[in-house]
Amino acid sequence: MRLTTKGRFAVTAMIDLTRHQETGPVSLAGISERQDISIAYLEQLFSKLRRKNLVKSIRGPGGGYLLANDAADITVADIVFAVDEPLDVTRCGGNGNCAKGSIKCISHNLWASLNEKIIDYLESVPLSELSQTAPLKAKKKSGTDSTLLFAKPAK
Numbered sequence: 001m002r003l004t005t006k007g008r009f010a011v012t013a014m015i016d017l018t019r020h021q022e023t024g025p026v027s028l029a030g031i032s033e034r035q036d037i038s039i040a041y042l043e044q045l046f047s048k049l050r051r052k053n054l055v056k057s058i059r060g061p062g063g064g065y066l067l068a069n070d071a072a073d074i075t076v077a078d079i080v081f082a083v084d085e086p087l088d089v090t091r092c093g094g095n096g097n098c099a100k101g102s103i104k105c106i107s108h109n110l111w112a113s114l115n116e117k118i119i120d121y122l123e124s125v126p127l128s129e130l131s132q133t134a135p136l137k138a139k140k141k142s143g144t145d146s147t148l149l150f151a152k153p154a155k
Helices: 004-021 028-035 039-051 076-082 106-126 127-133
Strands: 054-058 064-067
Touching: 004 028, 004 039, 004 064, 004 076, 004 127, 028 039, 028 064, 039 054, 064 106, 076 106, 076 127
Parallel strands: none
Antiparallel strands: 054 064
């Protein structure tokens, strides 16, 4: 299985959005600055997330994005699949034509079962849980790198 930058960045951006939407819509510029993801890339991701009704956009001054649903109702699988991220460890893409183009390879069932377990796990992890347990980035001090702090966000 290969989870690309698209899926990882989408999950990261959604955690950031969840943490910062309490005071109103969250700008992509803010997410970009905090998570070091380009605004252009975030625009592509949020366009897909909006089409799948995971976020809603607010236009105008002070605009940005908000979750379209409660964070407890959004799973990591929802986010990953919304940005068209394939999760498949089989060589055949789940089609069962791994060996010689028409039959299953001898390990197909193993990899297909692993796919199911990965998807089941990602479906069991709500965004609300991640937003409470993910490490927080410390602000950069001049001349030093940021460090990670493991703490729950203030409510």
